[in-house]
Amino acid sequence: MPISFEALVDSAPDAVVVHDLENQVLYWNQAAAALYGWSVDEIQGRPVARIFYLNKAEREGAVEVLRDQGHWSGELRQIDRNGYEYYIQSRQQLFRDEAGEPVAVVCYNTNITEQKKLKDAEERAHHVRSSSILAGGVAHELNNALAPIMLSAAMLKRSLEDEKSRNMVSMIEKCANKGAALIADLLSFERGKGGGNDLIRKTQVERSLKRVGEKIIPPEVSLKVDIVEDLWECRGEMSEISEVFEHAMRNACEAMPEGGILQVKVGNRLFDENFQNLAPEAKAGAYVTFIFTDNGHGIEESLIKRVAEPFFTTKDPKQGYGFGLANSQAIVKGHKGFMVLESDHGRGTTLSIFLPAEIAVEKVTGSAPPFVVSKEGNGKLVLVADDEFFIRETIKKTLEDRGYDVITAQDGTEALAVYASRINDVNMVVTNVEMPFMDGPSLCRALKKLNPEVKILVSSGHKQREKVQEIKSCGVEHFLAKPYTADNLADRVHAILNAEG
Numbered sequence: 215m216p217i218s219f220e221a222l223v224d225s226a227p228d229a230v231v232v233h234d235l236e237n238q239v240l241y242w243n244q245a246a247a248a249l250y251g252w253s254v255d256e257i258q259g260r261p262v263a264r265i266f267y268l269n270k271a272e273r274e275g276a277v278e279v280l281r282d283q284g285h286w287s288g289e290l291r292q293i294d295r296n297g298y299e300y301y302i303q304s305r306q307q308l309f310r311d312e313a314g315e316p317v318a319v320v321c322y323n324t325n326i327t328e329q330k331k332l333k334d335a336e337e338r339a340h341h342v343r344s345s346s347i348l349a350g351g352v353a354h355e356l357n358n359a360l361a362p363i364m365l366s367a368a369m370l371k372r373s374l375e376d377e378k379s380r381n382m383v384s385m386i387e388k389c390a391n392k393g394a395a396l397i398a399d400l401l402s403f404e405r406g407k408g409g410g411n412d413l414i415r416k417t418q419v420e421r422s423l424k425r426v427g428e429k430i431i432p433p434e435v436s437l438k439v440d441i442v443e444d445l446w447e448c449r450g451e452m453s454e455i456s457e458v459f460e461h462a463m464r465n466a467c468e469a470m471p472e473g474g475i476l477q478v479k480v481g482n483r484l485f486d487e488n489f490q491n492l493a494p495e496a497k498a499g500a501y502v503t504f505i506f507t508d509n510g511h512g513i514e515e516s517l518i519k520r521v522a523e524p525f526f527t528t529k530d531p532k533q534g535y536g537f538g539l540a541n542s543q544a545i546v547k548g549h550k551g552f553m554v555l556e557s558d559h560g561r562g563t564t565l566s567i568f569l570p571a572e573i574a575v576e577k578v579t580g581s582a583p584p585f586v587v588s589k590e591g592n593g594k595l596v597l598v599a600d601d602e603f604f605i606r607e608t609i610k611k612t613l614e615d616r617g618y619d620v621i622t623a624q625d626g627t628e629a630l631a632v633y634a635s636r637i638n639d640v641n642m643v644v645t646n647v648e649m650p651f652m653d654g655p656s657l658c659r660a661l662k663k664l665n666p667e668v669k670i671l672v673s674s675g676h677k678q679r680e681k682v683q684e685i686k687s688c689g690v691e692h693f694l695a696k697p698y699t700a701d702n703l704a705d706r707v708h709a710i711l712n713a714e715g
Contacts, residue, residue, distance in 0.1 A: 229323040232309075237263040240318060249325055251295030260603070266292050266304075266321075280308045280319065289326070296608060300327045364390045413572065414452055416445040419480060422456045430463040434473030437463075441480040446571035448502045450549045455569075458542045462506040462565050465539065469510030469563060479505045482571065496552050500571040507564045513557035542567075594711060595619045595636070599629035599645040599657065600673075609644060609703065616704050626652025630660050633668075642669040642711055644703075647681050655684040662688050669710050 223230050229246035233239050239262055242254045250257070267273035272290060279286040287305040294300065303326045309318040367387040374380050423439055431437045466476045483503045485496065539555075546553050551569040596618050600606040603624070610620045621636075623629035626649045633640055643661060647654040654672055661668050671692045674682050682693060694706050 226322075229321075229325075231262075231266075231321040231323065232318055233262060233321070234318050235316060237261045237266075246323070249294065249300070249323070250292075266290065276306065280306060281316065284308045290323075292323075300325055301330045302326065364394065411449050412451060414448050414450055414455065416441060416447075418452050419445065419455075422452060422459060423478060423480075426456060426459045426463055430460060430467060431476065432467060435467050435470055436473075436475045437478070438475065439478045439480075442482060444482070445480060446482050446500065446502050446573050448549075448569045448571050450569065454545045455549070458545050458567065459504070461539060461542045462504075462567075465565075466506055466508035466510065466563070469508055469512070474509045477505075477507045479503075479507075481505075483568070485568075496568070500573050501551070501568040502571050504567040504569075505564060506567075507562065509562040512559040512561050512563050513555075592617055593619055594641040595621065595639050596707065597621050597623065597629060597633055597636075597640045597643045599623040599626060599643065599649065601625050601646065601649045605646075612703055613707065616708075618707070625649050626654070626657035626660075629657055630664075633661060634664060637665060640668075642671065642707065644671045644707065645673070647672060647674050647685070653681070655681055655688070658685050658688045658690050662690075671706055671710055 224243045226243060227245060229249045230241070230243040231239065231246050232241035238259055239257050242252075242257050247253050247257075263273065267276075267290065269291065272288075276286045276288065285305075285307050287303075290302045290304050292300050292302045303324045305322040307320045308316050309320055311317050364387065367383050367390060371380055371383040371387070374383060420439075420441060423441075427437045427439070463476065470476070481503050483501045485498050485501060543553055546567055546569070549569050551567065553568070554566045555563070556566070557563040596613055598606055598609050598613070598620055599622070600609065601624055606622050606624065610622055613620050621632060621640075623632050626645075629643070629645065630652065633643065645654055645657055649657070652660070654674075658670055658672070661670060666689070669692075670690050671694060672682070672685055672690060673694050685693075692706065692710050694703065
């Protein structure tokens with residue numbers, strides 16, 4: 215029985231892709247279809263440069279090596295049909311015709327996202343274990359040294375009569391107590407926090423945030439707390455969680471020495487398996503979320519990965535010993551939760567804390583933001599403008615599945631023409647910031663001139679802040695940060711369209 219070469223390649227575990235030098239797909243095996251989400255018929259003849267090469271410099275480097283050596287291998291970031299990002303180990307071979315001219319590239323792509331995630335988690339765990347062993351050893355020795363100092367100071371103060379000597383002993387006592395508090399934090403980091411098993415309700419969270427706010431927040435900082443009405447319950451030790459609140463608020467206030475706004479949002483959130491790469495500790499399920507956002511000076515990108523290290527601090531030595539975030543991380547981990555720190559240097563910082571909710575996922579109804587009732591569109595017409603074909607079509611399908619009628623445009627000029635011709639029919643416009651011919655800011659200005667009441671949702675990336683500000687100046691209020699899920703998108707569209715009845 216003859217063996218079919220194509221059948222062998224089609225059954226290969228790696229994604230095998232052949233594309234020409236213009237990035238048009240010529241061949242796409244079953245593993246590629248499973249990994250990227252498009253069938254062979256859907257992908258053939260389509261350009262894949264922006265799927266395979268999110269980083270332009272990576273693409274240029276690979277092409278240069280291919281042309282020079284005929285082969286290239288390396289790690290790439292790639293996206294699938296739904297916009298989810300993967301780490302791919304790619305091995306590429308340049309194929310030449312009989313005349314020796316390059317005509318195609320054969321790619322063997324292996325998904326290594328899970329391996330990368332596990333490696334990252336193992337490296338962090340090793341670092342934490344090493345730090346905790348050192349911290350524990352130092353703490354025990356310091357305990358032995360401080361205990362007699364604290365006992366002797368208390369006894370000595372009672373035996374002294376002159377005020378000056380008593381004040382000096384009091385100062386020694388205060389310093390020793392401060393050292394004891396540091397040791398307690400060191401031991402907590404070594405052992406981890408137990409987490410407790412008490413049921414924590416909304417009223418306890420409200421009281422704790424109020425009490426900590428009154429203790430920590432200075433007059434020049436405005437504290438805004440927003441807690442959802444139907445907040446889920448979680449289990450833990452309220453005193454430990456309050457300690458996390460205190461660290462978060464103190465750090466935020468210290469980042470705003472001239473004053474500012476600290477916003478605390480407490481809510482419910484469901485994570486599916488696609489969100490498990492948010493953090494090594496993240497798992498799919500229901501969570502109670504505590505999000506602290508300040509508009510302070512922020513943290514430099516190069517320091518983000520170090521801020522949770524014990525004794526690492528960007529503060530002046532007189533302001534603290536740099537253990538707050540490390541201790542908070544230990545507490546959150548003890549509660550089987552996780553933390554995510556995001557910061558934009560010069561603009562502000564967001565610390566998100568996720569604790570497992572005491573609720574079965576299958577019992578969750580409409581209180582979790584990512585989930586919406588299907589078919590809520592009721593035939594409302596949405597205009598989708600995006601220069602990326604796959605993103606445009608994915609948004610179209612997402613909204614159509616929920617009962618909306620959708621028309622699409624591949625750039626700003628086409629979107630403006632479509633809107634002008636159907637201005638009385640279009641209920642809402644969903645657009646991107648970056649587009650050829652007419653970008654997001656230009657399109658929004660033009661749409662607002664045609665109809666000042668037009669509803670617009672703009673999809674924006676982290677590095678597009680200047681253009682986002684330009685769009686906001688046009689009167690546009692609704693933005694959806696990339697990356698987002700289909701449910702995030704549908705939920706925002708539903709909320710905007712129904713905001714005024």
